[in-house]
Amino acid sequence: MIPALLILLPVAAACMSLMAHTARGRRLWIVSGACVTILLGVVSIFGPSTSLSLGGTSAPLALVLEMTLVALVLLLARRSDSLLLYAGAAAHALILAVTVFSGAGGAESDFVLDPLAKILTGIVSILGSLIVLYAIGYMQTHERHQAATASGSRIFLFLLLFFLGCMNGLFLSDSFVWLGVFWEATTLCSYFLIRYEGSDKSIRNATLALVINVFGGCALALGALIAEHGGASSLSELSALHLLAPLPLLCIAAFAKAAQFPFQRWLLGAMVAPTPVSALLHSATMVKAGPYLALRLLPAFTGREAFLTVCALYGAVNFVAGAACAISQSDAKKVLAYST
Secondary structure (H helix, E strand, C coil): CHHHHHHHHHHHHHHHHHHCCCHHHHHHHHHHHHHHHHHHHHHHHHCCCEEECCCCCHHHHHHHHHHHHHHHHHHHHHHHCCHHHHHHHHHHHHHHHHHHHHCCCCCCCCEEECHHHHHHHHHHHHHHHHHHHHHHHHHHHHCCCCCCCCCCHHHHHHHHHHHHHHHHHHHHECEHHHHHHHHHHHHHHHHHHHCCCCCHHHHHHHHHHHHHHHHHHHHHHHHHHHHHHCCCCEHHHHHHCCCCCHHHHHHHHHHHHCCCCCCCHHHHHHHHCCHHHHHHHHHHHHHHHHHHHHHHCHHHHCCCHHHHHHHHHHHHHHHHHHHHHHHCCCCHHHHHHHHC
């Protein structure tokens, strides 16, 4: 029950806030949703580990949702006239088509609340909700100075709270297909929040972030497809994986989401968004999906210590280089970006 509530309640409260007719009603839904999410985060941390299975319809439903998200990316590619975005979305759609026809996507448990998931859903639910509550007052002031092209705080607050539910879904997903759904959902939320101001710079940076993360999503989908045919139908079964091929692909997906070199440009560009976006998506929550996936891969590294060493060195170099860049900056957002 707790895994379902961690995903559905923030999403439901966000949707209700979007349908509210008055500013007071919208704030009420946002505050209520954030407060309940904090409570759920505390319960998830101190409660028992559990799992949730949606039955036989789970995989088809997840694949339909992911295809819908990829179709939205294709529409955005047409709108932005980005060939790279077209290519990434088309490749992702092709991988999903192969997944459907190959019969992949089955897993015993769709969502798992284990110790690692507890830590990350706790961060998202508690810290993320506090940032959402802060954003209510922040946006009241920001609206007086924002560009005329901005989409408005109504959409902004909806996306922030909706994003919390998607991030919880990502950290709770055990099956690869549901992981893919929430992976793409967080990518799209990030895109819309980065381009919130509607300026040429914010749209350009949002498109860059979308392109990089869409290709990361392709790597995730392809890695998941190969992993399922290599003996691992879910994240919890990666110890049974007898192929090396999926691991580099899944690591690339993790590196792209975490804005590691050479994918760091999207995170630097994302700092044009309002401060709550920088705090929530690109420091407190979204980029943690990368390290999270890397940690989930650890059972598959057994017997592959050389590959694990390469990944560790890669992370260490990123850590040192990022820290060196961060301490040389005077702009607070750039310090945040590089230190992330």
